[in-house]
Amino acid sequence: MSFALLRRGGVYVFLSIATFLSVFPFYWMAVGATNQSPDIVRGKLGFGGNLLVNFQHLMTQVDLPRVFGNSFFIAVVSTLLTLIVSSLAGYGFEMFRSRIRERIFQLLLLLLSIPFAALMVPLFVMISRAQLNNTFTAVILPGIASIFIVFYFRQATKAFPRELRDAARVDGLKEWQIFLFVYMPTMRSTYAAATIIVFMNAWNNYLWPLIVLQTPDNKTITLVISTLTAAYTPDYGVILLATVLATAPTLVIFFVLQRQFVQGMLGAVK
Amino acid sequence: MRKMTQLGFGARAGGRLAAALVGAAMLASSAFVGAASASELTVWCWDPNFNIPAMKDASERYTKAHPDTTFNVANITQDEINQKLQTQFLAGVTDGLPDIVLIQDDNIQRFLQSFPGSFVPLSDSIDMKKFADYKVAAATYDGKSYSLPFDSGVAGLFYRTDYLEQAGYKPEDLQSISWDKLLEIGKDVLAKTGHPLISMDYNGDDLIVLMMQSTGQWYLKNGKEPNILENPALKTALETFQKMAQAGVIKSVSGWTDYTGSFTSGQVATVPQGVWITGTIKSVPEQSGKWRVAPMPILEGVEGATHFTSNGGSSWYVLASSKHQDEAVDFLKTVWGSDVDFYQGILINQGAVGSLLAAREGAAYKASDPFFNGEPVWQNFSDWLAKVPTVDYGTFTPEARMAVRAQIPNIANGGNIDDALKAIDAQLRQQMQ
Known part of the structure; x- marks a missing residue:
């Protein structure tokens, strides 16, 4: 009895520490958004009354x-x-x-290992030649064919029951109808998980938007936060408030899709 | 762009209407060309409390005299400017670039040398003798100077008079001293008040740079060869740093926030740093009257050692791709290159010490500052500014600084300095290949 209890206690201690480590930065961020810069630097841990002032400065x-x-x-x-x-x-x-299917797929996975920094300059030349500089299209386009998401969907599709497809074919559905009306609803949780991943990446993307977006009115929230930190005397209250605001949408999406996300990660097909 | 679309529509409409529209469009575009002298100059720079208001002030002055020229000052961080310039120069695409850009001094040579022809040589039209020598030298390549030198990183020793007094030292005791003497003072201050002498991030080499440049030496010889093993200034600087660290007078901090916090919260007794730190020090009004500024200590025993040095500082550049080059150059020349009154304003409002030598004749520079016990700090800084030894930063200064930073924690812990120098040299050479 005592061993099991001890083990259980150990698990709880470990989990508590892990929880603290992952939650504390969020707490710190929220507290910082309500405090003045000097208090944040001093390491104040309680909520302050400076939220509205910070908000005004940010605005x-x-x-x-x-x-x-x-x-x-x-x-x-x-x-x-x-x-x-x-x-x-x-x-x-x-x-x-297809005969070359695996070859192409391997090639794609190989491409996944090339860091973005190496692709940036040629990509930038392409975008400029296409006169897409400083447009949202330039930010969105290069990410659409995401090798990682292709890989993720292929893995998930392995669990997709072929019988469903065969039954649909027998029922006379065209291939695109099978995808739209059979595959997509079945793979809901995979789509949910992919939504979180892609949305978060797009929301937090920094380097590529930085390069292609030129004018201030096209800036995204990540670029703006980085600008706020660049002062010789940064106002940390304002920066943390901006960070809170920037984190909120991804948090909301995560909580809304949380159940599906976990299922999607486990590769479950209903 | 919009005009082009209209033209396209017109052509498609066909017949007379098309001709009329094309005619109208041509008229419109010729009107546009005529109005092109009403140009907007785009400027990239960072810090909404420092560079940006200074630039805005300058641009307003210019627009007042030249109503056709307006400015768009964009807030972009230093790292972002480097990243964007690098990518666009490499890609050979210039359409997104601004007309004027701010670049830090120790970073400009890599742009000048890697992408020749990307900047307008300002020494062709502006007399560079009007500025501090070391600032001009930082942006000189192949006989031409490319910068309109702006804020100076000229450095001084900011110190807390109250702490030093408690330890039995007067302001006179800090004039014209050596780093070794400062260490002795630091030990006393620590023993009597409990306050460490300075704070330093062991991932940074600001202190080493300040010591080394005061002797006219740099990490690189002629900007090209590593100058690590046979560099007495660097060795002495590292030894001095080690003595201070071992004596416990350095408070180790991590990151910029922690660093500024160490003196705004009153923990350390002195701050050896570039003049641009003044704004941060003055950001705590309760400490008014408790601070003074002394000249930097000297690195004793090293040839060429002076009390004058610098850290940081940046300058303005005109891009060769600018469509409004002449106006951009004229703007820099008339406001940044000669308006002494303008420099008084940015000194008072932003604490920005420019590099225009004539600026120190203005009233604001001569005024004394109650925050610093009524010392004429600006006059002092501008006197020191003219005497900062010139060094050649070359293209590999960022790599050299990385290599030095990697050894700082080890040296602080009492590591062998010759071994550290060898490691720095090896890492730097590897990076330069």
Whole structure:
């Protein structure tokens, strides 16, 4: 009895520490957003009364509705397009046989290992030649065919029951109808998990938007936060408030899709 | 762009209407060309409390005299500017670039040398003798200077008079001293008040840079060869740093926030740093009257050692791709290159010490500052500014600084300095290949 109890206690201690480590930064961020910069530097741990002042300062420095609008537009469109294109590709890779299928797939996985920094300059040249500089299209386009999401959908598709497809074929559905009306509803949890991943990546993307977006009115929230930190005497209250605001949408999406996300990660098919 | 679309529509409409529209569009575009002298200059720079208001002030002055020229000052961080310039120069695409950009001094040579022709040589039209020598030298390549030198990183020893007094030291005791003497003072201050002498991030080499440049030496010889093993200034600087660290007078901090916090919260007794730190020090009004500024200590026993040095500082550049080059150059020349009154304003409002030598004749520079016990700190800084030894930062300064930083914690812990120098040299050479 005592051994089991001890073990259980150990597990709880470990989990408590892990929880503390993952939750504390969020707590610190929220507390910081309500405090003055000097208090934050001093390491004050309690909530302060400076939230509205910080908000005012943030509003005078940043056109918040515009910046959030930009971020939302890019993230939502990116997510929709990426899910459509990459899930189609993942489905195709798994469902349709071809002699060179595995070769192409291996090549794609190999491409996954090339760091973005190496692709950036050629990509930038392409975008400029296409006269897409400083447009949201330039931010969204390169990410749509996401190799990782293709890979993720292909793995998930392995668990998709072939019988469903065969039954649909017998019922006379065309291939695109099978994808739309049989595959997509069945793979709901995979789509949910992919939504979280793609949305978060698009929302938090920094380097590529930094390079292609030139004018201030096109900036996204990540770019704006980075600008706030660049002062010789940064106002940490304002920065942390901006960070809280920037974290909120991804948190909301995660909590809404949490159940499906966990299922999707486990590869479950209903 | 919009005009082009209209033209396209017109052509498609066909017939006379098309001709009329094309004619109208041409008229419109010629009107546009005529109005092109009403140009907007785009400027990239960072810090909404420092560079940006200074630039805005300058641009307002210019627009007042030249109503056709307006400015768009964008807030972009230093890292972002480097990243964007690097990518666009590499890609050979210039359409997103600004007309004027701010670049830190120790970073400009890599742009000048890697992408020749990307910047307008300002020494062709502006007399560079009007600025501090070391600032001009930092942006000189192949006989031409490319910068309009702006904020100076000229450094001083900021110190807390109250702590030093408690330890039995007067302001006179800090004039013209050596680093070794400062260490002795630091030990006394620590013993009597409990306050460490300075704070330092052991992932940074600001202190080493300050010591080394005061002798006219740098990590690189002529900007090209590593100058690590045979560099007495660097060795002495590292030895001095080690003595201070071992004596316990350095408070180790991590990151910029922690660093500024160490003196705004009153923990350390002195801050050896570039003049741009003044704004941060003055951000705590309760400490008014408790601070003074002394000249930097000297690195005794090293040839060429002086009390004058610098850390940081940046300058303005005009991009060769700018469509409004002439206006951009004229703007820099008339405001940044000669308006002494303008420099008084940015000194008072932003605490920005420019590099225009004539600026120190203005009233604001001569004024004394109650925050610093009524010392004429600005006059002092601008006197020191003219005497900062010139060094050649070359293209590999960031790599050299990385290599030095990697050894700082080890040296602080009492590691062998010759071994550390060898490791720095090896790492730097490897990076330079």
